[in-house]
Amino acid sequence: MPQVIDLGNDSPKLKGVHMIVGDGLCSNIYVVGRERATIVDTGVGNRANPVWPQLEQLGIKPGNVERVIITHAHHDHAMGAFLILEKAKPKVYLHEADAKHISSSLGDSLVAVKEGDVIETELWPLEVIWTPGHTEGGMCLYAREQRILFSGDTVFPDGYFGRFDGDSGSLVESIRKLAKLRVDVMLAGHGVPVLGGAEENIKLALRNAALYA
Numbered sequence: 452m453p454q455v456i457d458l459g460n461d462s463p464k465l466k467g468v469h470m471i472v473g474d475g476l477c478s479n480i481y482v483v484g485r486e487r488a489t490i491v492d493t494g495v496g497n498r499a500n501p502v503w504p505q506l507e508q509l510g511i512k513p514g515n516v517e518r519v520i521i522t523h524a525h526h527d528h529a530m531g532a533f534l535i536l537e538k539a540k541p542k543v544y545l546h547e548a549d550a551k552h553i554s555s556s557l558g559d560s561l562v563a564v565k566e567g568d569v570i571e572t573e574l575w576p577l578e579v580i581w582t583p584g585h586t587e588g589g590m591c592l593y594a595r596e597q598r599i600l601f602s603g604d605t606v607f608p609d610g611y612f613g614r615f616d617g618d619s620g621s622l623v624e625s626i627r628k629l630a631k632l633r634v635d636v637m638l639a640g641h642g643v644p645v646l647g648g649a650e651e652n653i654k655l656a657l658r659n660a661a662l663y664a
């Protein structure tokens with residue numbers, strides 16, 4: 452079963468944030484708050500990554516799931532949303548450019564967002580940073596005051612970056628946009644949390660990605 456980590460033990464900035472570690476190719480799942488939880492990415496939604504047992508382990512019941520944010524519409528990040536929707540009634544946030552791929556399956560729960568929109572959570576607001584390139588509607592979520600970035604599949608730890616979805620130029624521009632932000636902590640769609648100095652990691656990813664553009 453996927454492991455649940457209390458990130459508040461690793462960084463005081465992340466008090467109230469939990470991580471369900473992605474098993475295999477499944478994305479990481481981040482849980483922000485517990486009373487009115489916001490879930491950032493939902494995993495692949497298969498038998499090995501069932502989401503609810505881990506949420507229950509955190510004391511989160513269906514009525515506590517207020518929002519789901521999907522950083523991009525790849526199945527390893529998005530399909531778990533349908534498991535969540537079987538029991539709970541959260542709003543599901545997606546960038547408008549990716550929402551079209553699964554909007555019909557999400558029905559009334561879908562909220563299409565765009566650059567600069569702000570999504571409230573129990574802990575702090577998250578700004579939508581549109582980062583096309585890995586997918587057209589890929590987005591990162593930024594807690595500006597806390598300098599926390601949920602980087603989806605745009606930037607990974609150790610200077611790795613997302614695979615291009617046919618458009619290397621826009622991915623590089625997206626990483627360049629992230630490199631201008633003040634970021635201490637980076638929580639990526641795959642891999643381990645970057646708990647300090649994440650700006651350096653983003654700059655390294657920018658240098659690496661620019662070699663391919």
Ligand SMILES: [Zn+2]
Pocket residue numbers: 523525585604
């Ligand atoms: Zn992806």
